[in-house]
Amino acid sequence: MVKETIRVYARVKPLGRRQGETQGGPGIYSVDNDEKSLSSLEIIVPRDLADGFVNNKQESYKFKFQKIFDQEAKQDVVFDNIAKPVAECVLAGYNGTIFAYGQTGSGKTFTITGGAERYSDRGIIPRTLSYIFDQLQKDGSKVYTTHVSYLEIYNECGYDLLDPRHEASRLKDLPKVTIMEDPDQNIHLKNLSLQQATNEEEALNLLFLGDTNRMIAETPMNQASSRSHCIFTIHISSKEPGSATIRRSKLHLVDLAGSERVAKTGVGGHILTEAKYINLSLHHLEQVIIALAEKNRSHIPYRNSMMTSVLRDSLGGNCMTTMIATLSIDRRNIDESISTCRFAQRVALIKNEAVLNEEIDPTLMIIKLKKEIQELKDELMLVTGKQRTSELSQEELLQLDELIETFIEDNDPDSTLDVGADMRKIKYCFIHLKQLMNDSKMTDKNLPLQHNSEEKDTNKEVGEEELKKLKELLQQRDNEINILVNMLKREKKRAQEALFQLNAASAGSTVLEQSLCVNLEESQSPASSSSLKEAKDFSSSVHRPPFLSRQTGGKMSLGCQEAFEVFKQDHADSITIEDNKELLKQRYAEAKCLGEKLNKVRNTINHLKGEITQRHIQRAVLAISSPSEELNTLDPVEEQLRTQIEEEKKSYKTMFNRLKGLKVEIEHLQLLMEKAKMKLQKDFEVWWSEEAQKLQTQQEKPEMVSSSNTVTVYPQLRKPSQHLSITSFSETTRVSPSEDPAGKNNSIISSNPISKTRTPASSSTSIPLTGDSQADADILAFMKARQNILQKKGKPCQKPGSQTEISSTAF
Ligand SMILES: Nc1ncnc2c1ncn2[C@@H]1O[C@H](COP(=O)(O)OP(=O)(O)OP(=O)(O)O)[C@@H](O)[C@H]1O
Numbered sequence: 001m002v003k004e005t006i007r008v009y010a011r012v013k014p015l016g017r018r019q020g021e022t023q024g025g026p027g028i029y030s031v032d033n034d035e036k037s038l039s040s041l042e043i044i045v046p047r048d049l050a051d052g053f054v055n056n057k058q059e060s061y062k063f064k065f066q067k068i069f070d071q072e073a074k075q076d077v078v079f080d081n082i083a084k085p086v087a088e089c090v091l092a093g094y095n096g097t098i099f100a101y102g103q104t105g106s107g108k109t110f111t112i113t114g115g116a117e118r119y120s121d122r123g124i125i126p127r128t129l130s131y132i133f134d135q136l137q138k139d140g141s142k143v144y145t146t147h148v149s150y151l152e153i154y155n156e157c158g159y160d161l162l163d164p165r166h167e168a169s170r171l172k173d174l175p176k177v178t179i180m181e182d183p184d185q186n187i188h189l190k191n192l193s194l195q196q197a198t199n200e201e202e203a204l205n206l207l208f209l210g211d212t213n214r215m216i217a218e219t220p221m222n223q224a225s226s227r228s229h230c231i232f233t234i235h236i237s238s239k240e241p242g243s244a245t246i247r248r249s250k251l252h253l254v255d256l257a258g259s260e261r262v263a264k265t266g267v268g269g270h271i272l273t274e275a276k277y278i279n280l281s282l283h284h285l286e287q288v289i290i291a292l293a294e295k296n297r298s299h300i301p302y303r304n305s306m307m308t309s310v311l312r313d314s315l316g317g318n319c320m321t322t323m324i325a326t327l328s329i330d331r332r333n334i335d336e337s338i339s340t341c342r343f344a345q346r347v348a349l350i351k352n353e354a355v356l357n358e359e360i361d362p363t364l365m366i367i368k369l370k371k372e373i374q375e376l377k378d379e380l381m382l383v384t385g386k387q388r389t390s391e392l393s394q395e396e397l398l399q400l401d402e403l404i405e406t407f408i409e410d411n412d413p414d415s416t417l418d419v420g421a422d423m424r425k426i427k428y429c430f431i432h433l434k435q436l437m438n439d440s441k442m443t444d445k446n447l448p449l450q451h452n453s454e455e456k457d458t459n460k461e462v463g464e465e466e467l468k469k470l471k472e473l474l475q476q477r478d479n480e481i482n483i484l485v486n487m488l489k490r491e492k493k494r495a496q497e498a499l500f501q502l503n504a505a506s507a508g509s510t511v512l513e514q515s516l517c518v519n520l521e522e523s524q525s526p527a528s529s530s531s532l533k534e535a536k537d538f539s540s541s542v543h544r545p546p547f548l549s550r551q552t553g554g555k556m557s558l559g560c561q562e563a564f565e566v567f568k569q570d571h572a573d574s575i576t577i578e579d580n581k582e583l584l585k586q587r588y589a590e591a592k593c594l595g596e597k598l599n600k601v602r603n604t605i606n607h608l609k610g611e612i613t614q615r616h617i618q619r620a621v622l623a624i625s626s627p628s629e630e631l632n633t634l635d636p637v638e639e640q641l642r643t644q645i646e647e648e649k650k651s652y653k654t655m656f657n658r659l660k661g662l663k664v665e666i667e668h669l670q671l672l673m674e675k676a677k678m679k680l681q682k683d684f685e686v687w688w689s690e691e692a693q694k695l696q697t698q699q700e701k702p703e704m705v706s707s708s709n710t711v712t713v714y715p716q717l718r719k720p721s722q723h724l725s726i727t728s729f730s731e732t733t734r735v736s737p738s739e740d741p742a743g744k745n746n747s748i749i750s751s752n753p754i755s756k757t758r759t760p761a762s763s764s765t766s767i768p769l770t771g772d773s774q775a776d777a778d779i780l781a782f783m784k785a786r787q788n789i790l791q792k793k794g795k796p797c798q799k800p801g802s803q804t805e806i807s808s809t810a811f
Pocket residue numbers: 012013014071102103104105106107108109110111115225226227256257258326
């Protein structure tokens with residue numbers, strides 16, 4: 001058992017450059033990272049802010065942490081210091097939890113999951129998965145099974161983010177998870193799927209599936225990342241071959257909702273309800289933590305919220321728990337930073353007792369016991385010289401009958417019935433005696449009263465005693481049978497569950513089976529590998545998981561397609577997508593090049609081996625032709641060849657490992673891109689339907705439309721100033737670039753005279769422009785021509801929103 005307090009770390013989010021200049025800067029906080037003892041963080045409240053603050057007399061607040069990661073701390077350092085020790089405990093069979101707590105935007109998701117832009121921004125979850133699978137691969141002494149689950153808690157409801165059958169478009173489409181408690185107060189999560197992951201890739205794909213479901217399911221009202229709690233859990237079970245003991249452990253990686261107070265956020269309506277829930281569940285978390293920190297407190301209010309129920313073991317239970325307080329320390333957020341630190345100080349007082357989670361596998365126990373019985377039987381046979389079967393032979397039965405008869409007839413009270421240490425014979429004797437007794441009872445009943453009452457009483461007493469004993473024996477057997485039946489039922493259930501999971505997992509991971517498999521054996525035996533082919537196939541074999549591609553096959557209207565193209569270019573994420581594309585290209589090229597090199601090295605090794613064989617033959621021939629030649633003497637040429645082979649092998653191994661690393665990186669980048677594309681598509685759909693709605697309203701009130709050129713700005717757009725709404729090209733003003741050098745004017749910048757043409761207001765539409773005057777002029781000309789044709793045909797113009805599905809080829 002390991003008893004220790006929850007470890008509490010702090011991480012300060014880097015301030016943006018402008019933020020640093022205006023709101024943060026030196027003097028607001030200071031960090032003293034003492035290597036030997038706890039680190040200390042001092043937050044200094046500037047005098048002008050101190051007024052009206054929580055405690056307006058105090059200007060400096062000091063807090064202690066295990067370690068403080070200041071603004072420049074990188075993800076790998078955070079992982080090494082915080083997550084690696086917990087992952088090690090989990091591998092050893094203890095439960096672990098790492099949770100991030102802090103206000104919205106302070107870097108919880110960045111720390112737990114990671115940033116979406118760079119591979120080096122991978123957070124604790126992907127790094128932990130990588131570390132765990134690496135360790136499992138190295139440890140050949142045990143058989144490991146790994147599963148993952150991903151739970152989102154939003155407004156006190158749980159949702160399974162990993163259900164492969166669902167393609168969520170709203171949160172409520174995801175399977176609902178409910179809490180159940182057994183008589184031993186263990187929490188069970190009904191409907192939360194456990195997905196098997198046999199390697200890092202499978203686990204990462206599941207993480208991305210969950211993240212994508214989370215992103216797709218969020219609505220603008222519910223920016224899921226801020227308003228929900230997410231718990232990604234890695235479940236590990238291990239067993240030594242032949243042993244009946246199973247170790248089960250789990251690691252919860254928790255991204256809590258933003259901890260800011262409702263009053264400050266200034267929200268209302270639906271968001272207020274959400275905020276109440278979030279604040280309520282964080283309030284319950286705080287209550288649990290306060291209760292745990294108090295001595296002699298017997299009742300801990302875990303049951304008050306779903307999150308505290310799920311994390312029950314992590315807080316004051318059987319778990320190694322670590323908290324990361326994420327801070328965004330600028331002038332605006334000083335009070336939130338202080339309350340996060342205060343919360344952290346209370347958490348640091350909680351003691352947990354982690355125990356090894358070992359249990360006996362009944363099936364294996366039965367097998368083991370059966371084996372033991374067989375061994376004992378064999379031993380017995382050796383001693384007695386007789387093979388023992390479960391049934392007694394006819395001869396043995398006759399012998400026993402004789403023995404019993406002699407025993408009964410013998411009047412000597414000290415006489416014994418000796419049948420040896422054979423349970424079958426003992427049992428037979430009991431049955432036989434019982435039979436005799438019952439027979440004699442029957443005879444007694446039929447006989448006239450010839451015995452005196454004293455004799456009767458004695459017989460009765462003996463009989464009752466015997467009956468009691470037999471009843472007890474019967475009861476004992478009944479109990480044994482019940483226990484065995486229960487064990488059997490439990491086993492059956494487990495087997496069914498395992499079968500179900502196996503089916504679900506195999507259904508969800510067929511693609512992964514095809515993915516590039518680089519095994520260690522190959523790295524040790526270069527000659528057996530086909531690295532060039534591997535590298536050539538690299539790009540095609542790294543599959544995009546099918547669950548990430550949404551159902552997008554629907555036909556898209558031409559206008560919508562145009563709009564999407566422009567939207568895509570203007571979206572902030574397109575830079576990330578382009579950057580990642582470029583990076584991917586480079587990585588593919590590197591992988592290909594490495595593959596070629598590996599092949600060359602392999603050929604060289606084969607060639608060198610061939611030379612050694614040649615040398616052997618030459619020396620053998622030489623030994624035959626001139627016997628004076630010593631075959632056993634060391635051949636310097638061969639030695640040199642062997643050294644060369646060793647060196648080639650070394651470089652092969654280095655390159656091979658690099659190729660392996662590249663593979664993981666490429667897959668990660670692909671998933672990042674996939675996610676960014678999906679986000680972009682979703683953003684577009686939201687924007688498009690908003691635009692459609694706006695147009696609808698405008699058409700219902702045409703007088704409002706005629707005079708205004710409304711600017712439509714989507715928050716995700718990089719260049720909102722280039723985005724404008726036109727009213728069907730009606731009376732647009734021509735502005736040459738020289739008249740509006742900054743491009744601030746939201747009228748159409750066009751040299752095309754068609755922009756002067758009037759068309760009915762009813763066909764108004766919104767076209768995001770590119771900012772390139774030539775391209776914009778082309779777009780407008782095209783739109784105009786299209787509109788003319790449609791009008792001639794008498795068809796109404798296509799309105800945005802009529803079809804918002806975008807085919808994946810649009811990317
Ligand atoms: N240490 C860091 N280094 C670089 N960027 C960071 C860091 N921490 C956070 N960020 C960036 O700050 C932004 C907000 O961070 P993040 O989404 O992780 O905050 P959060 O606390 O999870 O917020 P929420 O409660 O809304 O989920 C993101 O764009 C993220 O990339």
